[in-house]
Amino acid sequence: MDTIYTSKYFVASQCDNSRRFYIDFGHKTVKFSFCQLLALRHKLKSIDIEQHVNGENIHGLEVLSLCNREHLFVFNTLEILDLQELIHGTFAMMEINSVLA
Amino acid sequence: MKDLVRQNLLIHVDILDLLNKQIKQEAESSAAYLAMASWCDHNGLVYSAEFFYEQSAEEREHMMKIFHFINDNGGTAYSPEVANINHDFASLEEIFETALDQEIAITKSIHNIVYECRNKRDLTTENFLQWFITEQMEEEQTMRRALELFDLINTENVGLRFLDEKIKEIRDEANPA
Numbered sequence: 679m680d681t682i683y684t685s686k687y688f689v690a691s692q693c694d695n696s697r698r699f700y701i702d703f704g705h706k707t708v709k710f711s712f713c714q715l716l717a718l719r720h721k722l723k724s725i726d727i728e729q730h731v732n733g734e735n736i737h738g739l740e741v742l743s744l745c746n747r748e749h750l751f752v753f754n755t756l757e758i759l760d761l762q763e764l765i766h767g768t769f770a771m772m773e774i775n776s777v778l779a
Numbered sequence: 780m781k782d783l784v785r786q787n788l789l790i791h792v793d794i795l796d797l798l799n800k801q802i803k804q805e806a807e808s809s810a811a812y813l814a815m816a817s818w819c820d821h822n823g824l825v826y827s828a829e830f831f832y833e834q835s836a837e838e839r840e841h842m843m844k845i846f847h848f849i850n851d852n853g854g855t856a857y858s859p860e861v862a863n864i865n866h867d868f869a870s871l872e873e874i875f876e877t878a879l880d881q882e883i884a885i886t887k888s889i890h891n892i893v894y895e896c897r898n899k900r901d902l903t904t905e906n907f908l909q910w911f912i913t914e915q916m917e918e919e920q921t922m923r924r925a926l927e928l929f930d931l932i933n934t935e936n937v938g939l940r941f942l943d944e945k946i947k948e949i950r951d952e953a954n955p956a
C-alpha cells in the first residue's frame with residue numbers, strides 16, 4: 679500500500695494489487711474503486727462552502743454518502759475543507775506519478 | 780506505484796470536469812431552443828417553430844455524444860440540472876439573435892476545452908472535439924443566414940409569414956436530405 683497524500687485529518691493511499699484506493703478517516707478506513715473516488719471528488723467540488731459562512735448552512739455540516747450510499751459521513755466546515763484539500767492533493771500527486779511512470 | 784488513474788480513465792481528469800460543464804451547456808441550449816419553438820408555435824410561425832424543435836433535438840444529441848464519450852472512457856458523466864429557461868421574447872428577430880449569441884458562446888466554450896486539452900496533452904479528447912468545431916461553424920452559419928433575412932425582408936404584416944417560409948429553406952439547406 680502506497681500513501682498518495684496526507685492532509686491534516688485524512689490519508690489517501692492506493693493498493694497496486696487490488697487496484698483500489700483507501701481513505702483513512704481517522705475512526706474508519708474506506709475502500710474506493712476509481713469511479714467511487716471520482717464520485718467523491720465530484721461531491722466535494724459541488725459543495726458551496728460559502729454557505730458555511732454566510733449563514734445559509736447554519737450548522738456548518740455536510741452529510742456525504744460515499745460509495746453508492748454504503749457509507750454515511752457527517753463533516754464540519756474544517757473537515758470538508760481538509761477533505762477537499764486531500765482530494766485535490768491526491769489527484770495532483772497521481773498526475774505527477776503518471777508523468778514519471 | 781501503478782498509474783491507476785490512467786488505467787481507469789483515458790480522459791484527463793480536469794478535462795473531464797470541462798466536458799461535464801459542456802454537457803450542461805448543451806442541455807441548457809436544448810431547453811432554450813425548446814422555449815423558442817414554443818414561442819414560434821404560439822405566434823403562428825410554424826416553420827420557425829419546426830426549425831427550433833429540430834435545433835433543440837440536435838443539442839440533445841450533442842449532449843449525448845459527450846455523455847457517452849465520458850462514460851465509454853472510464854469517466855462519469857453527470858445528468859445536468861437545467862433551470863431558469865427564458866420564454867419571453869419581443870420578436871422573432873430577437874429569438875434568432877439570441878440563438879446566434881448562444882451558438883457563439885458554445886463555440887467559444889468548445890474552443891476553450893480544445894486549448895485545455897493541448898495544455899494537458901489529452902489528444903484523444905482534442906480529436907473527439909474536432910467534430911464539434913466543424914459542427915459549431917455550421918450552426919453559426921445557419922443562425923447568421925437566418926438573421927440576415929431580417930435585413931432583407933420587411934417583417935410588418937405579411938412579410939413575417941414570408942420570412943417564416945424562408946426559414947424552412949435555410950433549415951433544408953443546412954440538413955440536406
Ligand SMILES: [Fe+2]
Pocket residue numbers: 805808837838841885
Ligand atoms: Fe450543440
